[in-house]
Amino acid sequence: MTVRLTHATSLILRALASGLRHGFEVMEVSGLPSGTVYPALRRLERAGYLTSVWEDEARAHGEGRPRRRIYRLTATGDALADRAAERLADAGRFLASDPGLRPRGEGGG
Template sequence: MLRNRALGAATVAILKATQDGHRFGLDMMEATDLPSGTVYPTLARMEARAYVESEWEGVRDAKAAGRPRRRYYRVTAEGARALSEALERLGVLAGAPPRAATQG
């Protein structure tokens, strides 16, 4: 079932927030109620594992908005698979039937 080692709660929360459209660090902090000391190191680890990819916002866009540049993240196919497996595992641990048993 799990091709990757089990993901921690912070990783699952941040991957889910990113997949749901929260694309930069501060936005993820607000969506997950996790501190910057958790969000940014977790993002770095997820990027190293190819669960997310990042790209810096253009200087002009940030300057026009009157703020520092943002680093935008998006979930990769590998990250989406890892998140799906983690959510399924969490459901099983919580007593929900596995998805395969509820389909069909």
């Protein structure tokens, strides 16, 4: 199963690469809606770019809250996150430049 490296997917990959671990954190940081983040997480996991586990039940219990799902990038996920970083950087450069002088950028991916 392949995953299309869309802008949203790139953002999610970068968020996870920067050490965030939960769905709700990704949502908060990226500003992406739940309807985008959860399907993307599921696709990335099914395609083998992510693994996820439950956090330690005892710890969650200790803090008096339900346990959370922890997402972690796999090795292929790390590589994909690097490509996502390039893509985001391209996009950033494109947005920063004068749109009148450049041909439309490839966008990578």
